[in-house]
Amino acid sequence: MRSRLITRAKPSVFRVPRAQSYAPFTTTQATSPFRRKEDATLPSIQDRTQDRVFKDLPLSDLARTLSVLSVAALPTPLLSAIIGFVRRHSGLIVSSRILSWPIKKTFYKVFCVGETRSEIAANIATLRSRGINGVALSFAREAKLDGSAANSNSGAEDKALSSWVASNIETISQVSSNDYIAVKFTGAGAASVKAMQDFNFTDSTKFDGLKALKDGMFEICDFAKQRGVKVMVDAESSLHQPAIDYLTLEAMAAFNTQGSALVFNTYQMYLKASLDNLKSHLQIASTKGYTMGIKLVRGAYIYVEPNRAGIIHDTKPATDTAYDDAVDMLIRGTPVSSTPDAKPWSAEVMLATHNTQSVDKAMSLYRQRNHIGQPVQKLVFAQLMGMADEISMKLAREIKAAKAEGKSASGSDVSVYKYSVWGSLEDCLLYMLRRAEENQDAATRSRVTAGLMLKEIGNRIAFWR
Numbered sequence: 001m002r003s004r005l006i007t008r009a010k011p012s013v014f015r016v017p018r019a020q021s022y023a024p025f026t027t028t029q030a031t032s033p034f035r036r037k038e039d040a041t042l043p044s045i046q047d048r049t050q051d052r053v054f055k056d057l058p059l060s061d062l063a064r065t066l067s068v069l070s071v072a073a074l075p076t077p078l079l080s081a082i083i084g085f086v087r088r089h090s091g092l093i094v095s096s097r098i099l100s101w102p103i104k105k106t107f108y109k110v111f112c113v114g115e116t117r118s119e120i121a122a123n124i125a126t127l128r129s130r131g132i133n134g135v136a137l138s139f140a141r142e143a144k145l146d147g148s149a150a151n152s153n154s155g156a157e158d159k160a161l162s163s164w165v166a167s168n169i170e171t172i173s174q175v176s177s178n179d180y181i182a183v184k185f186t187g188a189g190a191a192s193v194k195a196m197q198d199f200n201f202t203d204s205t206k207f208d209g210l211k212a213l214k215d216g217m218f219e220i221c222d223f224a225k226q227r228g229v230k231v232m233v234d235a236e237s238s239l240h241q242p243a244i245d246y247l248t249l250e251a252m253a254a255f256n257t258q259g260s261a262l263v264f265n266t267y268q269m270y271l272k273a274s275l276d277n278l279k280s281h282l283q284i285a286s287t288k289g290y291t292m293g294i295k296l297v298r299g300a301y302i303y304v305e306p307n308r309a310g311i312i313h314d315t316k317p318a319t320d321t322a323y324d325d326a327v328d329m330l331i332r333g334t335p336v337s338s339t340p341d342a343k344p345w346s347a348e349v350m351l352a353t354h355n356t357q358s359v360d361k362a363m364s365l366y367r368q369r370n371h372i373g374q375p376v377q378k379l380v381f382a383q384l385m386g387m388a389d390e391i392s393m394k395l396a397r398e399i400k401a402a403k404a405e406g407k408s409a410s411g412s413d414v415s416v417y418k419y420s421v422w423g424s425l426e427d428c429l430l431y432m433l434r435r436a437e438e439n440q441d442a443a444t445r446s447r448v449t450a451g452l453m454l455k456e457i458g459n460r461i462a463f464w465r
């Protein structure tokens with residue numbers, strides 16, 4: 001069934017555009033705790049997508065997403081040339097109505113949630129009406145990491161930091177309670193970025209350099225707390241990550257003390273050290289008595305890490321195994337220390353992934369444990385807006401159906417969110433380019449999405465069937 005769906009749905013334009021450095025959708029290695037017999041009895045998301053997952057989307061949305069996916073399916077040299085052109089001439093593109101109009105109507109509408117408050121509110125309401133439980137909202141404007149800190153003056157830097165705080169506070173005011181905002185520390189200006197690069201856990205004199213950034217983060221968290229909004233800190237390159245971990249753990253220790261998580265840290269499972277890092281952070285949290293907020297990703301900085309071979313898993317399957325092992329540990333609540341006095345940890349978990357296998361394995365394990373009355377962690381899944389919509393929509397439908405039937409086994413403690421960015425076309429341009437590149441890297445997944453959308457359009461045309 002599964003292979004027939006994919007084969008029949010594959011349109012010729014959605015061919016694999018470049019040699020993959022890995023085999024997408026490979027299974028995890030034999031050591032993975034997910035390779036258990038019980039998993040095989042549950043249908044996968046791909047199997048389950050037979051039942052018209054895009055049935056509720058208007059034709060205009062289907063056509064728009066298909067047009068974006070077909071750009072991502074262009075031959076690599078052509079797409080790279082287009083992306084290079086857009087990067088070089090971004091000023092010209094955003095200032096020209098003729099050039100910006102088609103981008104705004106396609107890429108921007110697919111990947112971004114809007115620019116004005118009313119536009120953002122309307123688009124979030126649409127996502128909710130389709131069963132998505134909420135959003136992780138992020139302001140799209142990015143700081144240029146060009147090493148200009150040395151030339152910056154302190155007045156300009158204070159302004160950069162306060163404008164970063166203000167934009168995060170504005171983002172909080174655009175979402176509802178139990179939604180998330182996503183915070184990127186490198187957006188706080190060149191001096192903050194320099195202090196992050198200089199930071200060293202073992203040298204306490206470096207902690208002072210992060211004081212202003214920490215104060216800014218606490219101001220954001222204070223406002224988020226008043227509004228019941230969660231603050232999710234994005235993981236970035238390994239150059240900045242030690243400072244990000246430090247700042248986020250400090251914020252967690254201060255704000256995650258009421259038995260739930262307000263602040264979330266992100267763990268990139270493509271890093272060889274991440275599982276140990278995650279365990280040690282869980283240990284710190286249980287010792288200090290706060291709840292960990294954990295967002296689990298594979299990691300997006302593989303091409304920019306200077307010491308990739310040293311720190312990133314050698315193969316894609318090794319990253320997949322690391323991701324799935326961490327999910328297994330978190331869902332089961334496995335102790336992170338074998339010492340007899342080790343305290344149990346508590347955490348809220350967001351699985352941020354577009355990987356069908358990882359989603360299926362997590363759901364299988366969750367259901368199976370719930371079914372036999374074993375404790376499980378509350379689970380939040382998240383996908384980027386405009387990406388892997390078939391996974392988000394399918395999860396949304398399953399969660400809704402389970403809740404309607406009053407079944408807790410697969411629904412009540414599972415939710416699905418969309419990570420969405422807001423801002424003007426200019427603010428969002430770099431973000432959109434990265435999504436276009438990512439769609440091309442994930443060619444197989446893009447083909448699945450496109451195939452299901454074409455099938456849905458076919459179903460509507462052949463309405464008599």
Ligand SMILES: Cc1cc2nc3c(=O)[nH]c(=O)nc-3n(C[C@H](O)[C@H](O)[C@H](O)COP(=O)(O)OP(=O)(O)OC[C@H]3O[C@@H](n4cnc5c(N)ncnc54)[C@H](O)[C@@H]3O)c2cc1C
Nearest residue numbers: 234235297298299300315316319352353354355382384419
């Ligand atoms: C809601 C959301 C929030 C996110 N937030 C962040 C964030 O804060 N920080 C961040 O860094 N990323 C973030 N990402 C991106 C994420 O890290 C992945 O790049 C992206 O989701 C693709 O991974 P995947 O789990 O969907 O699965 P797949 O598409 O199956 O995996 C692709 C990933 O596998 C890894 N990989 C690919 N080739 C190799 C190889 N040869 N060797 C080792 N590993 C390899 C890379 O991490 C690559 O991105 C986020 C993603 C989502 C959906």
